[in-house]
Amino acid sequence: MVAPHISSPQGDSPAVAARKKELRQHCMATLKARDEALDSGILTHLHTMLYPQLPAVVAGVWPLPHEVNLCPLCHILVDAGATMVLPETPPRGQPLIFRRWTPDTPMMQGRFGTEFPAGPVLQPAIILVPLLGFDRTGNRLGYGGGYYDRTLAALPDALSIGYAPSCQELDSLPTGPYDRPLSCIVTEKEILRFD
Numbered sequence: 001m002v003a004p005h006i007s008s009p010q011g012d013s014p015a016v017a018a019r020k021k022e023l024r025q026h027c028m029a030t031l032k033a034r035d036e037a038l039d040s041g042i043l044t045h046l047h048t049m050l051y052p053q054l055p056a057v058v059a060g061v062w063p064l065p066h067e068v069n070l071c072p073l074c075h076i077l078v079d080a081g082a083t084m085v086l087p088e089t090p091p092r093g094q095p096l097i098f099r100r101w102t103p104d105t106p107m108m109q110g111r112f113g114t115e116f117p118a119g120p121v122l123q124p125a126i127i128l129v130p131l132l133g134f135d136r137t138g139n140r141l142g143y144g145g146g147y148y149d150r151t152l153a154a155l156p157d158a159l160s161i162g163y164a165p166s167c168q169e170l171d172s173l174p175t176g177p178y179d180r181p182l183s184c185i186v187t188e189k190e191i192l193r194f195d
């Protein structure tokens, strides 16, 4: 289930919020039904993109159930010289807080079943952005907290790389005033660049 979505006159219109809710349910079902064996192709594409950018502070994320698991890539990137950070989820309405992660950092339980490292706060230059759905113009559908939109607005110079199985592609996504298109989207099939 997706948590109740509260729209406001400043945010998504009721029609956009309702359509996003419908699409979230569809995308969650698609995500659960996918062949997880194909996820390694997403990590390979992410590695290809990120390796030339290192050293850099890179934000990954610990997976929620059914999501693509970035953990193996986090280990590889640390070995390749990246400083990895992972998000702590604050109360709704606030941007994510990124904390340094190394393979030895203890993980803590966070909001909505998320986990975050007990490391110091650090701002990333590159943000790997999980998504439930995407379209070919760089729009992203998430879990409905608005966390990544607020985070990307607060870090406008960061490179934002969405990643998802190719089956999460949608013909088009409704957007509201705060939706921020991604710099790139990576699937197991391709790398889409929007800059």
Ligand SMILES: Nc1nc2c(c(=O)[nH]1)N(C=O)[C@@H](CNc1ccc(C(=O)N[C@@H](CCC(=O)O)C(=O)O)cc1)CN2
Pocket (backbone or CB within 6 Å): 001, 002, 003, 028, 061, 062, 063, 064, 067, 087, 088, 089, 096, 112, 113, 114, 130, 131, 142, 143, 144, 145, 146, 147, 148
């Ligand atoms: N792995 C991961 N971590 C992440 C995100 C994400 O998409 N993936 N986030 C992306 O912003 C933030 C957390 N955002 C979230 C916002 C709302 C809900 C939520 O409403 N969850 C529902 C269940 C949703 C479902 O299963 O359909 C709930 O807990 O009731 C979850 C995460 C930060 N950390």
Ligand SMILES: Nc1ncnc2c1ncn2[C@@H]1O[C@H](COP(=O)(O)OP(=O)(O)OP(=O)(O)O)[C@@H](O)[C@H]1O
Pocket (backbone or CB within 6 Å): 006, 007, 008, 010, 011, 012, 020, 140, 141, 142, 143, 144, 145, 146, 147, 148, 149, 150, 153, 176, 177, 178, 179
């Ligand atoms: N910077 C912002 N300022 C104010 N409201 C915002 C901002 N960013 C997003 N919102 C609002 O937050 C609500 C949730 O946004 P949206 O449905 O796009 O979340 P999402 O991107 O799917 O979630 P998440 O990033 O947590 O996975 C919407 O009403 C949206 O307008």
